[in-house]
Amino acid sequence: MNYDIAIIGAGVTGAGIAYELSKYKLNIALIEKYTTPTQGTSKANSGILHSGYDDRSDQLRGQLVVRGNELYDNWKNELGLRLKREGSLVVAFDEKQLGTIKREKERGDKKGIPGLEIWDRQKLREMEPNLNKDAIAALYAPTAGVICPMEVVNFLFFNAVTNGVTPFMGHTVTGFTKEGDTLTTVVTDKGEISAKMVINAAGVFGDIVSEMAGIDSYTITPRKGEYILLEPNNAYNVNRIIFPTPTETSKGVLVTKTITGDILLGPTAVNLGDDERENIRTTREGIDEIIAKTKQLVPSLSTRLTVKTFAGLRAQPNTNDFIIEDYETPSNFINAIGIRSPGLTSAPAIAEYVIDIVKKKCGELDKKEEYNYIKRPQFHTLELAAKDPAWGKALTPQLDSIPFPLLEAAWEFGVGSKLYNYTCFADLGLGVDLGSTFQNGLIEWLKETKGLTSAEIIYRHLGSWQVIDS
Numbered sequence: 001m002n003y004d005i006a007i008i009g010a011g012v013t014g015a016g017i018a019y020e021l022s023k024y025k026l027n028i029a030l031i032e033k034y035t036t037p038t039q040g041t042s043k044a045n046s047g048i049l050h051s052g053y054d055d056r057s058d059q060l061r062g063q064l065v066v067r068g069n070e071l072y073d074n075w076k077n078e079l080g081l082r083l084k085r086e087g088s089l090v091v092a093f094d095e096k097q098l099g100t101i102k103r104e105k106e107r108g109d110k111k112g113i114p115g116l117e118i119w120d121r122q123k124l125r126e127m128e129p130n131l132n133k134d135a136i137a138a139l140y141a142p143t144a145g146v147i148c149p150m151e152v153v154n155f156l157f158f159n160a161v162t163n164g165v166t167p168f169m170g171h172t173v174t175g176f177t178k179e180g181d182t183l184t185t186v187v188t189d190k191g192e193i194s195a196k197m198v199i200n201a202a203g204v205f206g207d208i209v210s211e212m213a214g215i216d217s218y219t220i221t222p223r224k225g226e227y228i229l230l231e232p233n234n235a236y237n238v239n240r241i242i243f244p245t246p247t248e249t250s251k252g253v254l255v256t257k258t259i260t261g262d263i264l265l266g267p268t269a270v271n272l273g274d275d276e277r278e279n280i281r282t283t284r285e286g287i288d289e290i291i292a293k294t295k296q297l298v299p300s301l302s303t304r305l306t307v308k309t310f311a312g313l314r315a316q317p318n319t320n321d322f323i324i325e326d327y328e329t330p331s332n333f334i335n336a337i338g339i340r341s342p343g344l345t346s347a348p349a350i351a352e353y354v355i356d357i358v359k360k361k362c363g364e365l366d367k368k369e370e371y372n373y374i375k376r377p378q379f380h381t382l383e384l385a386a387k388d389p390a391w392g393k394a395l396t397p398q399l400d401s402i403p404f405p406l407l408e409a410a411w412e413f414g415v416g417s418k419l420y421n422y423t424c425f426a427d428l429g430l431g432v433d434l435g436s437t438f439q440n441g442l443i444e445w446l447k448e449t450k451g452l453t454s455a456e457i458i459y460r461h462l463g464s465w466q467v468i469d470s
Contacts, residue, residue, distance in 0.1 A: 003029040003166070005358070006186050006195035008173055008209055010034075011042035012149065012347045013339050014201035015156040020351040021358070022163040024365040029193050030157075030165050031186060033172040033205075036418060038153035040203045042344070043420070044227070044280065044312025046267065047149050047258060048241055050342040051088065051141035053108025053116060054251070060322045061342060064349040066111055069143055071348035079155045080375030081147060082259050088144035088241035089119070089128065091297060092137045097245040101139040104246075108141070115142040130236050130298050144241055148259045149344055150420075151376065158413060159374050168193060173202070175212050181329040183213060197332045197361070199354060204277045204315045206323075206337030213333045218323055220338060222277045223316040225267025226286035231305040232261050242297050251341070253293040255301070262307065265294045271316065280311045314340050324350060326357050334358070407445060417446065417456045419466065443467055 005021060007014050010032035018030045034040070049069055055062035076083045092098040101118065108116045117140045119127070124135055161167050171188040176198070178184060185192040202209045207220040230236075237257070244252035256264050268286045272279055287309055295301050317323055317338025326334045336354055339346070359365060410422050419442055443466060446452045454467040 001027060001166075002194040002196065003027045004195070005029070005197045005199060006031060006193055007199045007201060008186065009040070009201035009203055009206075010037040010153070010157055010167070010169075011040050011201065011203050012038075012153050012156070012344055013203070013336055013350055014199075015042075015153050015160065016347040016351040017199060017201060017336065017354050018160040018165050019156040020348075020355055022160040022165050023371055024367055026365065028160075028165045029168060029186075029195060030160065031168045031171050031173060031188065031193065033170070035170045036414075036416070037157040037169075038150045041313055041315060041339075042149050042153045042203075044310055045149055045225070045314070045341075045344060046227075046254065046256060046264065047146050048088075048254075048256060048344070049083070049085070049143075049145040049147060050345045051108070051113050051116075051143040052111065052342070052345070053104055053113045053139075053141060054246060055342065056107075057111055059320075060324060061340070061346060062111075064322065064346040064353060065342040066113065067349035067352070068342075068346035071352065072145075072147070072345070075152070075156075075348055078373055078375075079152075079159060081152055081155065082376075083145055083147050084259060085143060085145035086240050086257070087140055087142040088243060089124075089131075089138040089140055090243045090245060091124075091131065091135045092139075092245050093132070093134055094136070098137050100245050101137065105139055113141065113143065116140065128238060128240065128242070130238060130300055131242065132297055132299055140240075146241070146256060146259050147344075152344075152347075154413070155374070155376055159372075162372055162374050163368075173209055173212070176330075178214075178330065181331050183330045183332055197334070197358065198330075199334045199336060201336045201339075203337075203339070204313050206315060206335070206339075207317075210335055210337060213330055215327060215330075215333070215335065218335075218338065219318045221274075221316045221318075222272045222279070223314045223340070224270045224272055224276075224279065224286075224311055225314060226282050226290060226309065226311040227264060227266035228287060228290050228303065228309050229258075229307045230263040230265065230301070230303070231307055232257075232263055233302070233305055236298050236300045236302065237263065238298060244293070244297060253290055255294050255297050263301075265290050265301070267312070272313075277313065280313060282309045282311050286311070314343075316340050322346070322350070324353055324357075326361060332361070407442065411450065417452055417458060419443070419457065419459050439466065 004026040006029040007018050008031045052065035090101050092101050105116050119138045119140050171190050175187040176183045185194045200209045204222045207218045241256040243254050258264050323338040324336050458464045
């Protein structure tokens with residue numbers, strides 16, 4: 001088949017574009033090097049929706065973050081995603097930092113960010129009792145919130161595929177064939193895919209794919225961010241996303257409550273070499289940095305209740321801005337790369353922006369009369385729980401209770417043997433209930449009811465086995 005559009009990359013950018021384009025009468029191919037979506041940058045980040053006050057309006061990312069924050073309500077309603085807008089705080093500890101957050105507020109006010117406030121010391125004590133008592137003020141942004149990034153990507157992907165997008169999973173792009181100023185096929189390690197238009201959303205590999213297409217003016221540096229995930233505890237729980245006052249180079253290491261109430265610390269920001277685009281190893285230095293910096297925000301933090309540590313990569317472009325554009329040569333190629341922070345927040349607006357480019361090049365697109373929306377299983381929890389009390393009880397399992405009805409839904413969804421992606425269905429986020437008890441029960445369930453062997457069950461990537469049979 002000669003596809004109308006081929007999208008390279010099934011992270012939040014590529015899956016978001018595929019989802020929005022699947023609402024039109026188009027034949028679309030979605031090409032991903034990993035065997036499942038959300039295995040690159042999208043799988044390991046803070047899960048935050050930024051309000052957008054801090055990114056400059058003269059940069060594309062500063063424009064799309066505001067629009068993306070607004071559009072997430074559409075995705076929430078269409079896909080039944082979990083989204084909590086409990087706001088963020090940027091904390092100041094001295095007069096210099098207070099001046100910085102006041103300038104941030106002025107910038108946000110000019111951009112039309114609603115509800116920005118400067119909270120004084122007394123308000124902070126009332127609203128965030130575990131915050132460092134030395135804090136003198138904070139910038140409050142009520143439109144900031146938290147989501148589950150894996151859930152977002154999985155449901156974007158599943159809805160796109162359900163509505164006609166053809167996935168080519170486990171296909172690594174190795175080049176293109178060209179005729180004149182036009183790309184004709186995407187060459188992968190498993191064969192060629194013909195397409196009239198190509199959209200590059202390849203994350204940390206985006207500059208490599210771009211160079212294959214003949215656009216070699218960009219470089220992407222993999223920037224590693226390490227995290228610590230803690231069990232919730234009244235001694236250090238926070239109610240909002242807590243940022244330090246930013247510097248010129250970083251938003252800093254944060255403390256946030258996740259979508260399920262666990263406490264996430266991080267990330268660090270370490271630039272890696274060109275040959276380390278899949279290096280997600282945690283380090284002693286990174287973990288020590290997180291602990292030291294987050295204790296400045298919440299001194300009572302304790303790592304004794306650590307659930308896990310992990311790391312992810314961000315695509316840091318040499319432009320320090322999103323690269324979303326088309327070209328005269330090749331005339332049918334669109335880059336959507338360099339999607340660094342706030343890329344997760346901007347994703348719906350990036351999809352909208354890319355579709356506008358497609359329309360500019362191809363003319364108006366015909367919308368489908370009907371669309372088959374697939375929402376996450378818990379969307380109608382009360383109604384379902386009334387019909388099936390056992391299912392309802394499984395929504396809030398204890399450590400010794402495995403939510404088998406939700407695992408069945410995940411299996412039907414196509415999660416398969418990857419333990420990591422069951423988090424999107426078990427409604428447990430990343431927290432303690434995904435510790436050893438849950439995981440061991442899940443492994444036993446996959447082996448006994450689905451016939452998988454230990455060698456087939458992995459945590460995330462090929463080689464990440466959890467059980468080795470003797």
